[in-house]
Amino acid sequence: MSAGAKTLSPQGESDAWPMGEDSCSDTPPLSLPLRGVETFPPLRGGTVLVAIALAAAPLGGCGFTPLYAQPDAAGGLTHIQVVAPQGRVGYLLREDLDDALGHAKGDAPLYRLEMVLNQGRQSHGLTANATAQRYELDLTVTYTLIDISNGKVATTGAVVSNISYDSTVQPYAGIAARQDTQDRLAADAAQKIEVQIAAWMAGHRAG
Numbered sequence: 001m002s003a004g005a006k007t008l009s010p011q012g013e014s015d016a017w018p019m020g021e022d023s024c025s026d027t028p029p030l031s032l033p034l035r036g037v038e039t040f041p042p043l044r045g046g047t048v049l050v051a052i053a054l055a056a057a058p059l060g061g062c063g064f065t066p067l068y069a070q071p072d073a074a075g076g077l078t079h080i081q082v083v084a085p086q087g088r089v090g091y092l093l094r095e096d097l098d099d100a101l102g103h104a105k106g107d108a109p110l111y112r113l114e115m116v117l118n119q120g121r122q123s124h125g126l127t128a129n130a131t132a133q134r135y136e137l138d139l140t141v142t143y144t145l146i147d148i149s150n151g152k153v154a155t156t157g158a159v160v161s162n163i164s165y166d167s168t169v170q171p172y173a174g175i176a177a178r179q180d181t182q183d184r185l186a187a188d189a190a191q192k193i194e195v196q197i198a199a200w201m202a203g204h205r206a207g
Contacts, residue, residue: 081109096190159192
């Protein structure tokens with residue numbers, strides 16, 4: 001070993017990496033500092049993706065399988081036809097779901113997703129002149145996934161989203177704030193629906 005090379009300092013039991021029957025690997029977490037080992041500059045660009053992939057690789061040996069790594073579930077998600085409910089929020093919800101599900105345009109759908117929206121607005125922090133300081137928009141989406149091949153209901157579910165925004169005395173600013181909140185409501189509901197349907201498909205195909 002050259003004179004400039006560094007060696008790991010002796011470690012006691014208190015500093016040792018804990019091992020047990022539930023441990024999948026004897027490799028410490030990436031954030032755990034190692035004494036006597038030089039650190040490297042921050043990773044940039046494509047090197048970050050390589051590092052993330054290497055860090056995630058041991059998970060497969062622990063019996064963990066990401067939901068989207070299951071081809072049956074992912075393939076089913078891309079073949080869902082989303083029926084847009086009436087109104088601005090319904091349109092936004094369909095657009096967000098098409099993106100989230102990775103809708104395969106041009107391919108024949110296997111499922112049809114129908115939804116019923118229930119929207120509400122609540123006032124919070126009323127002032128002396130009964131003016132609200134904040135508003136809360138509530139969105140409940142009840143959905144039904146239908147198997148197009150036989151017309152039967154495959155699964156049903158519901159998600160709830162609540163987002164608040166500040167009130168303003170400027171009319172146009174108030175409209176913009178409400179529309180921005182609707183955008184976020186639709187995106188949040190779409191994500192929750194995607195997760196529920198993906199979980200159902202993974203269990204349904206596995207069964």
